[in-house]
């Protein structure tokens with residue numbers, strides 16, 4: 001079965017065509033600047049080069065049409081016609097409390113997703129536009145929606161409630177939802193598999209460290225806590241997001257800088273994190289490492305502060321689960337950045353992690369970092385959210 005996986009943002013659309021039997025990526029790509037001047041599609045067939053084509057994309061439907069054109073192109077395509085796309089899997093950011101698992105998309109479900117727009121005004125409407133564009137072009141192809149929030153719906157009340165008047169939860173559904181659920185689920189499952197154990201027997205802490213970053217506590221197969229909250233702004237210090245703050249800072253800065261609370265939140269989302277802490281060096285950890293290597297103090301501080309926050313969350317989640325068996329690092333930084341992992345690892349000795357500095361140098365592959373006698377197994381498990389979405393889609397459309 002060929003599954004087209006779509007991750008649609010407000011002005012971009014990422015895609016992968018995955019063969020579900022071999023789990024091979026047949027082609028992947030990105031449409032950028034949709035609805036803006038200078039739009040382009042970057043398409044890459046398996047084993048081939050990336051091909052960038054400037055093309056007019058006034059809207060997402062035009063982008064989906066172009067994706068199909070590329071996939072079926074006689075030269076760079078990988079299928080003969082649209083008929084060879086058997087299902088489409090859509091990444092959806094927010095499923096609120098309505099969606100604790102993935103779903104087959106139909107009119108009724110789409111209405112329910114729309115009702116969650118309020119909770120993710122930047123993301124969900126874009127996801128829905130992508131879904132509607134695909135339905136327009138492929139009306140007979142079954143489609144599934146896989147939510148970033150769904151895996152965390154198992155969190156108990158004590159983990160998801162904030163210390164606010166209860167009516168805010170009752171009236172507005174203000175609570176912790178968590179994100180990156182597809183990744184936390186995939187990585188915790190795979191970590192158990194690699195160790196030859198059942199996830200139901202393990203307490204796992206997953207550190208998804210990418211541009212966006214979150215930690216989760218996965219106890220006996222279920223998410224019991226996670227660091228992102230109502231929105232992806234809470235928790236770890238990220239590429240450009242601040243993570244946890246004293247909420248009083250928002251109005252304090254607003255007054256000092258004579259800007260609105262919304263503007264401060266925008267700064268917390270886009271200009272903070274390691275970018276802000278490094279005084280503008282970069283949100284990218286490769287640039288930060290380079291600057292720190294050359295003696296840039298702000299870049300060094302950014303890396304120290306980042307690692308410290310991750311370590312504090314690991315400690316908190318070990319407490320939340322009354323122990324931890326496995327700590328798994330994943331996503332761009334977690335998979336590739338040995339230095340950041342070493343900095344975090346330096347705080348974890350009390351758990352008995354015994355991280356081997358030589359093994360820690362490996363990157364981008366599945367590897368167990370701890371010695372054989374470690375009490376807590378620390379490992380790197382590359383995430384693959386697209387594959388997880390494809391698997392979910394196959395499961396749902398075959399059900």
Ligand code: ADP
Nearest residue numbers: 209210211212283284285286331332333336337
């Ligand atoms: P996103 O949240 O956008 O999916 P990624 O998971 O791709 O983010 O992570 C991006 C981060 O991963 C960047 O900060 C980048 O520096 C880091 N990263 C990616 N590859 C490497 C590498 N080879 N070495 C060090 N850091 C890397």
